[in-house]
Each structure stands twice: as structure tokens, then as C-alpha cells.
Amino acid sequence: ELKVEQNPLFLSxxxxxxxTIYCNYSTTSDRLYWYRQDPGKSLESLFVLLSNGxxxxxxRLMASLDTKARLSTLHITAAVHDLSATYFCAVNxxxxxxxFGTGTRLTIIP
Amino acid sequence: DSGxxxxxxxxxxxxxxxxxxxxxxxxxxLSVYWYQQSLxxxxxxxxxxxxxxxxxxxxxxxxxxxQQFPDLHSxxxxxxxxxxxxxxxxxxSCAGSGDTQYFGPGTRLTVL
Numbered sequence: 001e002l003k004v005e006q007n008p009l010f011l012s013x014x015x016x017x018x019x020t021i022y023c024n025y026s027t028t029s030d031r032l033y034w035y036r037q038d039p040g041k042s043l044e045s046l047f048v049l050l051s052n053g054x055x056x057x058x059x060r061l062m063a064s065l066d067t068k069a070r071l072s073t074l075h076i077t078a079a080v081h082d083l084s085a086t087y088f089c090a091v092n093x094x095x096x097x098x099x100f101g102t103g104t105r106l107t108i109i110p
Numbered sequence: 111d112s113g114x115x116x117x118x119x120x121x122x123x124x125x126x127x128x129x130x131x132x133x134x135x136x137x138x139x140l141s142v143y144w145y146q147q148s149l150x151x152x153x154x155x156x157x158x159x160x161x162x163x164x165x166x167x168x169x170x171x172x173x174x175x176x177q178q179f180p181d182l183h184s185x186x187x188x189x190x191x192x193x194x195x196x197x198x199x200x201x202x203s204c205a206g207s208g209d210t211q212y213f214g215p216g217t218r219l220t221v222l
Contacts, residue, residue: 041215042112042214043200043213044112092208096166098143100154102152
């Protein structure tokens with residue numbers, strides 16, 4: 001079965017702290033995507049990771065991919081309130097569609 | 111703004127009814143995907159079209175159908191609606207296989 005698991009499901013962080021969201025998937029893939037969703041809004045593309053060892057950074061967010069471990073991480077550095085949202089990873093298992101993780105609801109508190 | 115448009119934004123209807131959701135992909139994108147987002151099921155892929163032809167099918171109910179027209183816009187038809195069909199329906203488009211999918215603003219369907 002093609003599965004994508006994220007943890008944690010909920011994350012409450014203090015401003016200025018660092019944290020990591022984990023995304024595990026069940027079988028081989030070399031295409032992994034991270035999206036952000038604000039409440040009631042659409043999904044915004046953050047990163048696409050296309051190969052083993054890929055690392056992408058944008059502002060306080062950094063994503064990496066380890067295809068051998070079937071693991072991607074989204075690292076948040078020195079969190080600010082603007083980063084509060086739900087973050088999804090999604091995997092393309094070679095069958096055109098995206099299989100999404102459950103999402104991580106991130107809340108940044110002052 | 112992703113460049114993908116969806117109408118309507120909100121739809122409220124009764125059980126047993128039929129509705130049509132519309133999506134226009136980004137300029138130049140040939141692939142259109144439909145997803146359903148609900149609290150209990152999360153984000154689920156429904157169906158994909160590429161240049162007018164069905165390319166992949168996911169957990170789409172028989173009561174649901176879709177098509178993509180020659181101008182590349184797509185419609186998702188939901189019939190014999192049930193309370194459990196209440197959800198956010200997203201359309202996404204991309205240029206080619208494996209490329210980043212860009213999502214539209216969604217249609218929130220409420221079935222009463």
C-alpha cells in the first residue's frame with residue numbers, strides 16, 4: 001500500500017525556536033513535495049525534492065530528502081508567527097497522482 | 111495566486127442533488143487533477159486528465175465523474191449527493207508528469 005506518514009500531527013512552538021517535521025513514505029520514490037495550507041485556503045507549493053540528498057531552503061524553512069531511508073524533513077529555524085499553518089508532504093509514487101501525508105498543524109506562540 | 115481558477119467558491123445544496131464544479135488550469139498546463147479534502151479522509155486524489163483524456167483514477171465514487179474540454183478546462187460532476195460528500199474540492203494543474211502541481215482556491219461544498 002502506498003502510504004505517507006507525517007509526524008507530529010500537531011506542533012506548538014515558541015517563537016525563535018527550531019523544530020523539524022518528519023515525512024516517511026512506504027515505497028520507492030524520488031519525487032517529494034512540501035505544501036503549506038492556511039486555514040480555509042488553498043495549498044501553496046513550498047519545495048520539490050527530486051533526488052536523494054536534495055536540500056532546498058527558503059527563508060526559515062529547509063527541506064531535505066533521503067530516498068534510501070524514505071524520509072524527508074522540513075526544518076524550521078527561529079520560528080516566527082507567520083509560519084503558523086498546516087504543512088503537508090506529498091509523494092509521487094510514479095503513478096501521476098500525489099499521495100499526501102496527514103499534515104502537521106504548526107502553531108507558533110509568542 | 112497559483113494561476114488555477116475554480117468556480118464556485120462555495121456551494122450549498124441538499125442531499126440527492128447534483129452539482130458541477132469548474133476548474134481552469136494555469137496557462138499552458140495540460141494536466142488537471144481533482145482532490146477532495148475532508149476532516150476524516152484528509153487530502154484524497156480523485157482523478158486526473160491530460161489533454162482531454164483520463165490519465166489516472168483514485169478513490170472516486172461512481173456517483174462522481176469528470177471531464178476535460180478542448181480548451182483544457184475541467185468539470186467535476188457530483189450526483190446523488192450525500193452528507194458525507196461535504197468537503198473542499200481542489201483542482202490542480204501542472205505542465206507535465208512529475209512537475210509541481212499548482213492548486214486552485216478550492217470549492218467548499220456543503221450538503222444539507
